Amino acid sequence: MLSSAxxxxxxxxxxxxxxxxxxxxxxxxxxxxxxxxxxSVVCVDSSRQWRHWTDxxxxxxxxxxxxxxxxxxxxxxxxxxxKPHE
Numbered sequence: 001m002l003s004s005a006x007x008x009x010x011x012x013x014x015x016x017x018x019x020x021x022x023x024x025x026x027x028x029x030x031x032x033x034x035x036x037x038x039x040s041v042v043c044v045d046s047s048r049q050w051r052h053w054t055d056x057x058x059x060x061x062x063x064x065x066x067x068x069x070x071x072x073x074x075x076x077x078x079x080x081x082x083k084p085h086e
Contacts (some may be wrong), residue, residue, distance in 0.1 A: 005050070005052075005053045005055075005056050006056055006059050006061065006062055007059070008048055008050075020041070
């Protein structure tokens with residue numbers, strides 16, 4: 001289950017297609033190795049669980065972006081506090 005709003009939006013904007021192609025290729029390879037010849041796609045849960053939108057904080061991309069933004073915003077203040085080189 002994806003609980004991150006960022007992942008949900010990315011999937012809506014084309015990620016589902018890429019994700020499906022990835023898994024289709026992966027599972028086809030496994031099936032070929034095991035001798036299975038039939039496959040079908042089944043949607044298990046089509047609902048979005050936006051009540052978990054706060055889990056976005058656990059998203060690594062979001063945290064990196066947030067930390068980069070904080071560093072950019074605080075850079076002038078950190079320069080002012082830095083001791084001058086002699």
